[in-house]
Amino acid sequence: MEHQTVTTQRVPCNAYRSEPRGPRKRARDSGGAGCWERAFERALAYGEAAGTALAETLWPTRCAICDTPGEAVCQACLRSLPYLDWWRACPRCGAPFGRVQCSECNPVTMAALDRHELPFDACASAVVYNDATARIVRAWKDAGERRLVETLADLMASVTAPSWRAERPTIVPVPATAAALRRRGFDHGADLARALAERLSLDEIPLLARPRSFDQRSLARSGRIKNMENRFKPLPGARAPASVLIVDDVYTTGATLFAASEAARAAGARQVRCVTFARVW
Ligand SMILES: [Zn+2]
Numbered sequence: 001m002e003h004q005t006v007t008t009q010r011v012p013c014n015a016y017r018s019e020p021r022g023p024r025k026r027a028r029d030s031g032g033a034g035c036w037e038r039a040f041e042r043a044l045a046y047g048e049a050a051g052t053a054l055a056e057t058l059w060p061t062r063c064a065i066c067d068t069p070g071e072a073v074c075q076a077c078l079r080s081l082p083y084l085d086w087w088r089a090c091p092r093c094g095a096p097f098g099r100v101q102c103s104e105c106n107p108v109t110m111a112a113l114d115r116h117e118l119p120f121d122a123c124a125s126a127v128v129y130n131d132a133t134a135r136i137v138r139a140w141k142d143a144g145e146r147r148l149v150e151t152l153a154d155l156m157a158s159v160t161a162p163s164w165r166a167e168r169p170t171i172v173p174v175p176a177t178a179a180a181l182r183r184r185g186f187d188h189g190a191d192l193a194r195a196l197a198e199r200l201s202l203d204e205i206p207l208l209a210r211p212r213s214f215d216q217r218s219l220a221r222s223g224r225i226k227n228m229e230n231r232f233k234p235l236p237g238a239r240a241p242a243s244v245l246i247v248d249d250v251y252t253t254g255a256t257l258f259a260a261s262e263a264a265r266a267a268g269a270r271q272v273r274c275v276t277f278a279r280v281w
Helices: 002-008 013-018 023-029 033-058 075-079 107-112 131-141 148-158 162-166 178-184 188-200 221-228 255-266
Strands: 122-128 170-173 243-251 271-279
Touching: 122 148, 131 148, 131 243, 131 271, 148 188, 148 271, 170 188, 188 243, 221 255, 243 255, 255 271
Parallel strands: 122 271, 170 243, 243 271
Antiparallel strands: none
């Protein structure tokens, strides 16, 4: 009777080492298998922590901007980034000094691009693209420092207006080309969208198909926008939510976001906004 009482008693998870009698049977009967699993998970976690500590000793994390060991972007560099001043920025396209009159999205500029208006409703960026922010983007995308996605997403979340969030838009990544995916070994757009969606507690869906590879580095703004036209298509059968927030790392000429916004509208989105980490200026 006493023995039965013992076998039905739950064994505390941290007591498995001190139980000398019939531990397997007791573990099975009492649901203690979870203890072994947790012990195994703890052992794995210790192993992982030890591996991380060793890797940090051999190859310390260094600031992407100043190369100081310690963090992926050190606090001093983070404080001195060229943050975009929301009060001076264009409320439509997010250009850094377009609050009163924007040189980037006024009717004359749009006419030169064969457009009546911007294809998105609004855009915001966290920082101006300069040497420092370019280093962050390069270290993240090309040097494989994937932890930097946390920094990008933190800063992008901070410039996503509360009124935008209130509409509960669905986050849509700009998909990488297949060539970029092969070269880098990871989908940076999907990583960024996931990280931002977590911070803003919003849903995220892969709405757009990957575009064909192309090189438009030598093209001017109008050429890039023409070159990008119809590059993005909705994924087969995909239906866009009414409100979407398209995320990308850098707003260069707007060509990529123009094309992605048009594809999102073609898929059914009515409200299209964009947010990027950096803005070329
Ligand atoms: Zn503007």
